[in-house]
Every structure is written in C-alpha cells, then in structure tokens.
Amino acid sequence: MTKMHFTRTTSASASAKGAAMIAALFLACTASNALAGNPQRGLEKSQVCQSCHGRNGDEALQDDYPILAGQHADYLEHALRSYRDGSRQNAIMAGFAANLSDEDIADLAAWYSRQDGLKDLSFE
Amino acid sequence: MRGSLHHPEITQMRRSLTALVLLLGAPLTAFAEGDTERGRILAYTCTGCHGIPFYKNTYPTYTVPKLGGQNEGYIISALKSYRSGERQHPSMRAQANTLSDQDIADIAAYLKALGEGA
Numbered sequence: 289m290t291k292m293h294f295t296r297t298t299s300a301s302a303s304a305k306g307a308a309m310i311a312a313l314f315l316a317c318t319a320s321n322a323l324a325g326n327p328q329r330g331l332e333k334s335q336v337c338q339s340c341h342g343r344n345g346d347e348a349l350q351d352d353y354p355i356l357a358g359q360h361a362d363y364l365e366h367a368l369r370s371y372r373d374g375s376r377q378n379a380i381m382a383g384f385a386a387n388l389s390d391e392d393i394a395d396l397a398a399w400y401s402r403q404d405g406l407k408d409l410s411f412e
Numbered sequence: 413m414r415g416s417l418h419h420p421e422i423t424q425m426r427r428s429l430t431a432l433v434l435l436l437g438a439p440l441t442a443f444a445e446g447d448t449e450r451g452r453i454l455a456y457t458c459t460g461c462h463g464i465p466f467y468k469n470t471y472p473t474y475t476v477p478k479l480g481g482q483n484e485g486y487i488i489s490a491l492k493s494y495r496s497g498e499r500q501h502p503s504m505r506a507q508a509n510t511l512s513d514q515d516i517a518d519i520a521a522y523l524k525a526l527g528e529g530a
Contacts, residue, residue, distance in 0.1 A: 348483055348486070350485065351483050351484055351485030351486070352483065352485035352486050352488070352489045353483065353485075353486060354482060354483060354486040355481060355482055355483055355486075355527075358478060359477060359478055360466075360474070360475035360476075360477060360478060362473075362474040362475050363474050363475050363476070363477045363478075365474070366472065366474040375500065376499060376500075377498065377499075405481065405527075406477075406478040406479070406480055406481050406482060406527070407478060407480030407481050407526060407527060408463070408465050408478055408480055409455070409458060409459055409462045409463045409478070409479045409480050409523070409526065410459070410463055410480075
C-alpha cells in the first residue's frame with residue numbers, strides 16, 4: 289500500500305513537473321519574438337525574392353535595391369515586419385510582405401543572413 | 413496641309429524641343445559621383461552604432477544593419493528617406509538631417525567600396 293502510494297505521488301509530481309516545463313518552454317518561445325528560422329525552408333520560400341535580390345541575396349536587380357546576403361537575421365525580420373505592418377513604406381515590398389507569416393519571415397531571414405555578402409563597418 | 417509638318421521652321425523647332433527635353437532629363441538620370449575619401453571621413457559618425465558588431469537598436473530590439481558593401485543607390489535612397497521623414501527612425505532621421513545630397517553620395521560610395529575591400 290505504502291509503496292503504491294509512493295509511486296503514485298512521484299508519477300503525479302513528475303507529470304506536474306513536465307507540465308511546468310512545457311509551460312515554461314511555451315512562455316520562452318512566445319516571449320521572444322525571434323522564431324528560429326529554417327534556412328532551407330527560407331530558400332524554398334524565396335523564389336519571388338530572387339527575381340530582384342538574387343538567389344543568395346548578393347546581387348540586386350537595381351542599385352537602389354539592397355544586398356541582403358550576410359545581413360543580420362533579426363534586422364531582416366524587422367524590415368519585413370515593418371513592410372508588412374506599413375510602418376516602412378515601399379509599394380513593391382508591401383505587396384510581398386503582406387502575404388508572409390512570422391514563420392516565413394524567420395525562414396527567409398535565416399536563409400539570407402547565412403550567405404556571404406555584407407561586411408561590418410569598421411573605422412581604422 | 414500635311415506638308416507643313418516638314419516646314420524648315422517646324423523641323424528646327426522640333427529639334428530644339430528634343431534638345432531641351434534631353435537637357436532637362438540629364439540631371440534626373442545623372443548619378444552624383446560619390447567621393448570615397450570624403451565618405452570615409454563622414455562615415456566616422458556611423459561607426460558609433462554600425463561599427464560595433466551586433467550593436468542593438470532598442471524599442472524594438474534588433475541588431476543594427478551591416479553596411480559594408482551595401483549598394484550605393486540603396487544607401488542614397490535610405491538616407492534620403494530618413495531625411496524626409498518618409499522612413500521613420502529618430503536617430504537616423506537626426507543624422508540624415510545633417511547631410512547634404514553630396515554628403516550622402518560620398519557616404520554611399522565609401523560603404524560600397526568597403527565591400528570591395530577598400
């Protein structure tokens with residue numbers, strides 16, 4: 289009897305611990321707005337971007353289009369979200385960003401940020 | 413009356429008009445040539461944020477963008493948009509407000525050249 293009782297409490301406390309951990313993980317994920325993007329899925333989703341920014345984001349169709357290759361992922365995410373919510377205005381980018389989910393944005397940023405391109409600015 | 417279109421005076425007028433249109437159009441398409449050396453000096457201020465690896469913008473939080481090797485035309489359009497207030501960012505607007513078109517062209521030329529190992 290005692291043994292059974294003991295087993296039951298431990299399994300109950302173990303599942304409570306598990307639930308707490310899941311809740312903590314969930315909170316941690318939602319609290320940070322940076323989803324971990326998947327670069328491979330980003331490449332797959334970038335077909336439409338490629339026509340202006342190039343496959344790796346290192347060649348722009350026009351000189352007033354930015355190089356994306358090597359840019360910080362969280363900056364790229366910020367730019368796409370700003371185009372999506374209209375706080376940054378650009379007729380072309382607004383149309384593309386409107387259809388992107390947070391996950392799409394994270395995936396695209398993951399792809400372009402991992403390419404070779406932009407460099408840090410240093411002053412000697 | 414169709415013959416009147418080939419009247420020498422009209423032909424001359426059309427030539428002058430064409431020349432005028434070309435002359436007026438030229439400044440719109442001409443690229444202000446940027447001076448990379450002057451740009452290097454002007455861009456010293458930029459390094460206060462953009463020269464510190466992984467320096468963060470706050471509210472909202474994100475890493476300030478890398479600028480080395482960025483396209484000249486894009487930097488020009490970005491700085492002019494900040495200057496006009498069309499693109500909103502308080503400190504970038506304050507910085508861009510101090511820049512002339514020539515300053516902007518020089519900075520853009522310097523940043524582009526950084527990507528080529530300048």
